[in-house]
Amino acid sequence: MDAEEIERGRQRWQQRYDSARKRDADFTTLSGDEVEPVYGPAPGQAYEGFERIGWPGEYPYTRGLHATGYRGRTWTIRQFAGFGNAEQTNERYRMILEAGGGGLSVAFDMPTLMGYDSDDPRSLGEVGHCGVAIDSAADMEVLFRGIPLGEVTTSMTISGPAVPIFCMYLVAAERQGVDPAVLNGTLQTDIFKEYIAQKEWLFAPEPHLRLIGDLMAHCAEGIPAYKPLSVSGYHIREAGATAAQELAYTLADGFAYVELGLSRGLDVDVFAPGLSFFFDAHLDFFEEIAKFRAARRIWARWMRERFGAKTDKAQWLRFHTQTAGVSLTAQQPYNNVVRTAVEALSAVLGGTNSLHTNALDETLALPSEQAAEIALRTQQVLMEETGVTNVADPLGGSWYVEALTDRIEQQAEEIFRKILDRGREDHPIGPITSGILRGIEDGWFTGEIAEAAFQYQQAVEKGEKRVVGVNCHPRSVTPELEILRVSHEVEREQVRVLGARRAARDEAAVRAGLDAMLAAARSGESMIPPMLDAVRAEATLGEICNALREEWGIYRETARF
Numbered sequence: 001m002d003a004e005e006i007e008r009g010r011q012r013w014q015q016r017y018d019s020a021r022k023r024d025a026d027f028t029t030l031s032g033d034e035v036e037p038v039y040g041p042a043p044g045q046a047y048e049g050f051e052r053i054g055w056p057g058e059y060p061y062t063r064g065l066h067a068t069g070y071r072g073r074t075w076t077i078r079q080f081a082g083f084g085n086a087e088q089t090n091e092r093y094r095m096i097l098e099a100g101g102g103g104l105s106v107a108f109d110m111p112t113l114m115g116y117d118s119d120d121p122r123s124l125g126e127v128g129h130c131g132v133a134i135d136s137a138a139d140m141e142v143l144f145r146g147i148p149l150g151e152v153t154t155s156m157t158i159s160g161p162a163v164p165i166f167c168m169y170l171v172a173a174e175r176q177g178v179d180p181a182v183l184n185g186t187l188q189t190d191i192f193k194e195y196i197a198q199k200e201w202l203f204a205p206e207p208h209l210r211l212i213g214d215l216m217a218h219c220a221e222g223i224p225a226y227k228p229l230s231v232s233g234y235h236i237r238e239a240g241a242t243a244a245q246e247l248a249y250t251l252a253d254g255f256a257y258v259e260l261g262l263s264r265g266l267d268v269d270v271f272a273p274g275l276s277f278f279f280d281a282h283l284d285f286f287e288e289i290a291k292f293r294a295a296r297r298i299w300a301r302w303m304r305e306r307f308g309a310k311t312d313k314a315q316w317l318r319f320h321t322q323t324a325g326v327s328l329t330a331q332q333p334y335n336n337v338v339r340t341a342v343e344a345l346s347a348v349l350g351g352t353n354s355l356h357t358n359a360l361d362e363t364l365a366l367p368s369e370q371a372a373e374i375a376l377r378t379q380q381v382l383m384e385e386t387g388v389t390n391v392a393d394p395l396g397g398s399w400y401v402e403a404l405t406d407r408i409e410q411q412a413e414e415i416f417r418k419i420l421d422r423g424r425e426d427h428p429i430g431p432i433t434s435g436i437l438r439g440i441e442d443g444w445f446t447g448e449i450a451e452a453a454f455q456y457q458q459a460v461e462k463g464e465k466r467v468v469g470v471n472c473h474p475r476s477v478t479p480e481l482e483i484l485r486v487s488h489e490v491e492r493e494q495v496r497v498l499g500a501r502r503a504a505r506d507e508a509a510v511r512a513g514l515d516a517m518l519a520a521a522r523s524g525e526s527m528i529p530p531m532l533d534a535v536r537a538e539a540t541l542g543e544i545c546n547a548l549r550e551e552w553g554i555y556r557e558t559a560r561f
């Protein structure tokens with residue numbers, strides 16, 4: 001790009017920056033020196049390929065979505081939390097909000113994630129363990145008691161039973177007197193990554209996609225700020241994928257949801273802002289920063305060029321980041337604080353919109369209160385003390401980071417081509433969806449990830465990749481950590497309360513809601529209004545999901561060796 005064009009871009013950025021709202025904060029260095037809000041090529045200097053880098057707040061958004069970077073608003077500190085019953089988790093949420101957490105993020109227990117009630121025989125021993133147990137709308141009401149749902153953005157990490165859980169959240173908001181149209185938050189929903197990596201599905205992909213289509217339409221029509229999908233690379237990476245695989249599979253999944261929205265006749269500029277993303281921040285500091293920058297650039301280009309998105313928000317890739325759970329070690333667990341801080345810093349330098357930092361004890365159990373607080377404080381130290389919020393995309397123009405960004409983008413494009421080659425042009429949703437479904441069916445994704453995981457593990461075992469406390473710098477004594485243990489009393493109490501609620505509800509209203517939901521499943525009408533009616537009558541998650549399992553059948557993965 002020639003010097004004049006770069007200068008015109010700088011002026012456009014300056015106008016945007018000047019007219020934007022900035023935080024009332026000190027933007028000087030620790031020594032008190034002024035710093036610019038963004039840096040670029042020296043005036044009069046040409047820069048080959050600058051159109052790929054650009055300025056913050058401008059297409060292709062490599063350097064961030066907002067002209068002000070974190071001077072306008074810092075990232076959201078969003079700590080993933082949930083354990084025991086709704087009451088215990090509600091207490092933890094109040095603690096997080098009082099301690100400066102910017103938003104909520106609900107972790108559900110395994111029965112809830114799989115769509116079973118707490119009194120289902122398959123739930124025995126799991127209730128309230130890896131997250132909070134939610135059986136019906138009444139639990140959701142308790143979960144958010146005293147937390148104004150119209151004001152706090154709430155993320156819910158659930159994918160198989162995302163839609164019934166979302167209905168419970170809407171009913172909890174109704175019971176608080178909040179107009180659902182003002183709700184803002186994120187539902188994970190992304191079912192592709194379940195087949196690809198995490199393996200928590202309820203039925204085959206097609207009915208899941210049909211429900212997700214209903215959800216996208218419902219939100220696009222009536223809850224404009226809500227993000228019904230958080231397309232997740234985190235689980236793909238944690239299963240052993242490389243950074244490029246994580247990026248490419250996740251963005252391809254995102255493209256497939258765009259095809260889904262278009263196949264339902266929705267306007268891309270209306271529904272695309274509801275697609276958000278979720279990535280892993282692993283240990284290779286610069287590779288991760290490059291991944292985040294490339295993600296924004298690729299998404300903006302595909303949205304504009306392939307899908308015809310016209311507005312900024314429909315081209316923006318907004319993402320949440322979680323530091324890498326797999327990088328934590330049980331050996332010398334205090335080292336995990338350092339790993340997490342470095343990973344979090346890469347997410348921030350990559351321009352994350354929202355961040356969760358893992359607690360040091362998460363290889364062993366859910367975080368203790370003290371470990372959860374250190375994790376939260378880690379973000380606050382980065383945000384308040386280090387000066388990283390002063391300058392947007394501070395590594396833009398670094399030869400190394402730009403080269404890595406270009407390379408990871410090329411690698412992702414090669415993977416997109418492979419996915420498209422596997423698909424059918426005439427698939428009713430679209431060719432990318434078709435390629436992904438085929439890759440799920442024949443185990444291609446799983447095989448590619450397993451191969452990458454195997455290569456990495458071999459490198460660790462040969463000592464080529466070093467892990468402190470594991471294959472180098474050992475220590476003979478591991479300090480004892482205080483572990484959070486969830487009492488079995490939680491399960492007994494949850495089952496008792498569930499039984500009492502079932503006995504007190506209007507059975508006919510529950511049955512009518514479930515029947516209407518099944519009728520909609522058969523007729524092709526949106527399943528959300530009748531599901532909401534069932535939830536209002538206190539139909540349980542297990543009842544809704546079991547009815548759907550009976551209707552659609554369960555899915556079994558093809559074994560692959």
Ligand SMILES: C[C@H](C(=O)O)C(=O)SCCNC(=O)CCNC(=O)[C@H](O)C(C)(C)COP(=O)(O)OP(=O)(O)OC[C@H]1O[C@@H](n2cnc3c(N)ncnc32)[C@H](O)[C@@H]1OP(=O)(O)O
Binds near residue numbers: 234276
């Ligand atoms: C591993 C584990 C498991 O499986 O067990 C999990 O999955 S845990 C998974 C946990 N997942 C999550 O927690 C997902 C979290 N995701 C989210 O919160 C969302 O989807 C998100 C990534 C889009 C972040 O949303 P957010 O509300 O926190 O942040 P946003 O970036 O949207 O910012 C909020 C508002 O401020 C505006 N804003 C932000 N920065 C600026 C700026 N510099 N200048 C002007 N405006 C700005 C945004 O445009 C937006 O307004 P406007 O909206 O008007 O544009």
